[in-house]
Amino acid sequence: xxxxxxxxxxxxxxxxxxxxxxxxxxxxxxxxxxxxxxxxxxxxxxxxxxxxxxxxxxxxxxxxxxxxxxxxxxxxxxxxxxxxxxxxxxxxxxxxxxxxxxxxxxxxxxxxxxxxxxxxxxxxxxxxxxxxxxxxxxxxxxxxxxxxxxxxxxxxxxxxxxxxxxxxxxxxxxxxxxxxxxxxxxxxxxxxxxxxxxxxxxxxxxxxxxxxxxxxxxxxxxxxxxxxxxxxxxxxxxxxxxxxxxxxxxxxxxxxxxxxxxxxxxxxxxxxxxxxxxxxxxxxxxxxxxxxxxxxxxxxxxxxxxxxxxxxxxxxxxxxxxxxxxxxxxxxxxxxxxxxxxxxxxxxxxxxxxxxxxxxxxxxxxxxxxxxxxxxxxxxxxxxxxxxxxxxxxxxxxxxxxxxxxxxxxxxxxxxxxxxxxxxxxxxxxxxxxxxxxxxxxxxxxxxxxxxxxxxxxxxxxxxxxxxxxxxxxxxxxxxxxxxxxxx
Amino acid sequence: xxxxxxxxxxxxxxxxxxxxxxxxxxxxxxxxxxxxxxxxxxxxxxxxxxxxxxxxxxxxxxxxxxxxxxxxxxxxxxxxxxxxxxxxxxxxxxxxxxxxxxxxxxxxxxxxxxxxxxxxxxxxxxxxxxxxxxxxxxxxxxxxxxxxxxxxxxxxxxxxxxxxxxxxxxxxxxxxxxxxxxxxxxxxxxxxxxxxxxxxxxxxxxxxxxxxxxxxxxxxxxxxxxxxxxxxxxxxxxxxxxxxxxxxxxxxxxxxxxxxxxxxxxxxxxxxxxxxxxxxxxxxxxxxxxxxxxxxxxxxxxxxxxxxxxxxxxxxxxxxxxxxxxxxxxxxxxxxxxxxxxxxx
Numbered sequence: 001x002x003x004x005x006x007x008x009x010x011x012x013x014x015x016x017x018x019x020x021x022x023x024x025x026x027x028x029x030x031x032x033x034x035x036x037x038x039x040x041x042x043x044x045x046x047x048x049x050x051x052x053x054x055x056x057x058x059x060x061x062x063x064x065x066x067x068x069x070x071x072x073x074x075x076x077x078x079x080x081x082x083x084x085x086x087x088x089x090x091x092x093x094x095x096x097x098x099x100x101x102x103x104x105x106x107x108x109x110x111x112x113x114x115x116x117x118x119x120x121x122x123x124x125x126x127x128x129x130x131x132x133x134x135x136x137x138x139x140x141x142x143x144x145x146x147x148x149x150x151x152x153x154x155x156x157x158x159x160x161x162x163x164x165x166x167x168x169x170x171x172x173x174x175x176x177x178x179x180x181x182x183x184x185x186x187x188x189x190x191x192x193x194x195x196x197x198x199x200x201x202x203x204x205x206x207x208x209x210x211x212x213x214x215x216x217x218x219x220x221x222x223x224x225x226x227x228x229x230x231x232x233x234x235x236x237x238x239x240x241x242x243x244x245x246x247x248x249x250x251x252x253x254x255x256x257x258x259x260x261x262x263x264x265x266x267x268x269x270x271x272x273x274x275x276x277x278x279x280x281x282x283x284x285x286x287x288x289x290x291x292x293x294x295x296x297x298x299x300x301x302x303x304x305x306x307x308x309x310x311x312x313x314x315x316x317x318x319x320x321x322x323x324x325x326x327x328x329x330x331x332x333x334x335x336x337x338x339x340x341x342x343x344x345x346x347x348x349x350x351x352x353x354x355x356x357x358x359x360x361x362x363x364x365x366x367x368x369x370x371x372x373x374x375x376x377x378x379x380x381x382x383x384x385x386x387x388x389x390x391x392x393x394x395x396x397x398x399x400x401x402x403x404x405x406x407x408x409x410x411x412x413x414x415x416x417x418x419x420x421x422x423x424x425x426x427x428x429x430x431x432x433x434x435x436x437x438x439x440x441x442x443x444x445x446x447x448x449x450x451x452x453x454x455x456x457x458x459x460x461x462x463x464x465x466x467x468x469x470x471x472x473x474x475x476x477x478x479x480x481x482x483x484x485x486x487x488x
Numbered sequence: 489x490x491x492x493x494x495x496x497x498x499x500x501x502x503x504x505x506x507x508x509x510x511x512x513x514x515x516x517x518x519x520x521x522x523x524x525x526x527x528x529x530x531x532x533x534x535x536x537x538x539x540x541x542x543x544x545x546x547x548x549x550x551x552x553x554x555x556x557x558x559x560x561x562x563x564x565x566x567x568x569x570x571x572x573x574x575x576x577x578x579x580x581x582x583x584x585x586x587x588x589x590x591x592x593x594x595x596x597x598x599x600x601x602x603x604x605x606x607x608x609x610x611x612x613x614x615x616x617x618x619x620x621x622x623x624x625x626x627x628x629x630x631x632x633x634x635x636x637x638x639x640x641x642x643x644x645x646x647x648x649x650x651x652x653x654x655x656x657x658x659x660x661x662x663x664x665x666x667x668x669x670x671x672x673x674x675x676x677x678x679x680x681x682x683x684x685x686x687x688x689x690x691x692x693x694x695x696x697x698x699x700x701x702x703x704x705x706x707x708x709x710x711x712x713x714x715x716x717x718x719x720x721x722x723x724x725x726x727x728x729x730x731x732x733x734x735x736x737x738x739x740x741x742x743x744x745x746x747x748x749x750x751x752x753x754x755x756x757x758x759x760x761x762x763x764x765x766x767x768x769x770x771x772x773x774x775x776x777x778x779x780x781x782x783x784x785x786x787x788x789x790x791x792x793x794x795x796x797x798x799x800x801x802x803x804x805x806x807x808x809x810x811x812x813x814x815x816x817x818x819x820x821x822x823x824x825x826x827x828x829x830x831x832x833x
Contacts, residue, residue: 078788079788079789082729082770082771082786082788082789083770085705085706085729085730085731085732085771086730087682087706087708087729087730090788107549107566108549108566111549111551111565111566112551112808115551116787119668119708119773120668120682120706120708122626122628122642122643122666122668123665123666123683138566140566142587142605143587143588143605146587146588146604146605147605149625150625150626150643153625153643154643454806454825455825455826485825485826485827486826
């Protein structure tokens, strides 16, 4: 199986990850690629990357849809592999199914699948690395670090036995993942030498041939799920240098941090994270403008720019680019010219209706985040909302008055209510009931598509529904069902 | 697209997951002297003859339950918790553990807990006092024989023998690394190596490796099918999902003698059912053997089979590996769809 590496996005503690914004054209290209390439890794990495791109654009519902498709791809391959008695392929597909579930926020399931994979392949550095990525996504940094240590130990043995560039690259990948997990655990001191080792290794003559390949192919894309040696090499070097820069910046070594950011930009001049880092270090409006050109919707960049504006009240932004228009919203808001800020924001929101960052800016401007249910706060993972609370959520969705933080809570919040469904659809195979819409405490809801539930359930009867709240549409809440059962 | 297909496509839905034998939330069950204990949805319940005897607070993501005559330990490896309860009353307490507790054993009044990512075997006394013994990297299995504990660490292939008094490592042996299952009897330890397609054995008396035997294509799990007599050897059943078979290994001599002489090699490969045909429609990878009642489980599809030397029959579908308990009273499966314990055989 070809190399597919995963590069965790949320491992830059100082300033967060600021990936370059993907244009609609680039997303369309990715979708076209998915339509053309039907092999397992193309489909899997395609959906994972699309999900990450959607998430970076602040389009959470679309991101979840891609992650769900990635899970479906992995789950199907898992069963196919088992039927074909290919246990290695089964373990790999199971690992990816776990990863997709982690991206969807299903911790227990991600754990169960990860454990199943490792039963078969505890000798595989790749499987342990996937395990670590899954644990990292679940916020289990200590478990991720432990799994990464296993991956590194196995890869070191493999490199000693066969010192080729492929094994050297694999070891660098796993060391980088270990460094990420250590940073997440607050063990920066242990992570830094590992990252120095990784970047030194990647810049060494051992990778001359791969670098020539990168230049020859004009490869420059940075992926969260990278395929092939060239793609893995540039993505890994990019991420490792950014992480190292973050560590240097955190301990006040500005020169070393700047050097790493510049190294990143030497390979890719529009890297938004590096541009943001340089802008932050230089406190330069010009640098911030370049970073906004790379990704105008990055919450981390917006946060840094707001801090910059607080000490640079004379800033201005000229031009019609999205970058300049977003900056004008922020500049106006900083100068308390709220009407001008709203006037600048309105056309942007019309142009990017699914963008959560713009919604969040709107909420900040309106200052109308009140009225949210009390469970809509960080750390809450389950709740049983009242009818009034659901109506409040419906209104907040309709008026786009949920903050990014509140939307983030909704991503992982499991809600449970007594629901009554509209008439069931035609039954599927076996004992199944299909529902699409219904009502909870007088609040209408629907699913994005008809869902088949195992078991026989009556319409218009009280049923216990566990669900996630995705949004609102046509005066109804849009739900993702997690479980349906009889009322106990 | 069928309705079933839609449920699977949506990925995160329980309806779809159950069809794949997966649980959206942690759950575990185990048999006790007073009934079957179930941990699910943040609670622990003792069931007996279809009724709930008691209900107690539980843990968010339980994956394993271990029991003694008097006590129950529910383990949550994701949140690093263990909840120890009285089997009689359900009263108990929750304790924080080291990183990733995965297995435990009660000995006397103490609970011995294997913490994988802490790389430690921890003893929690009845009064809450704690002590620990360091293990190798990736400690994955814990067993007891002859009053001693045996910890197998996958990465180095290390088995450590630990005494309970004093609580300390006594001896160690390096066997096969990366085993998928570990079993032990009074005289030998057995490690299933799916990559090599072998079972590696070691002798408990000498704590020395006693050989390997080839078994099937990808052996994954094993269990003792019979204890043997003075005239017959112990019989070992080995699940091989790749071959969709359960292999049965037995010899006229004692297992130790047979392994030493390589005598069993000639018997390996015959398979439980003999011939080349697969006797399970899907590959089984876990075994639950109790006396003459033999069950095999396919983790990928969630199918539980009852099997004999010549037949296999489906007894449950949509089950999860930790949602199955085989007791003297029968086979119990937790049905997540209806939130009930069901006796399936």
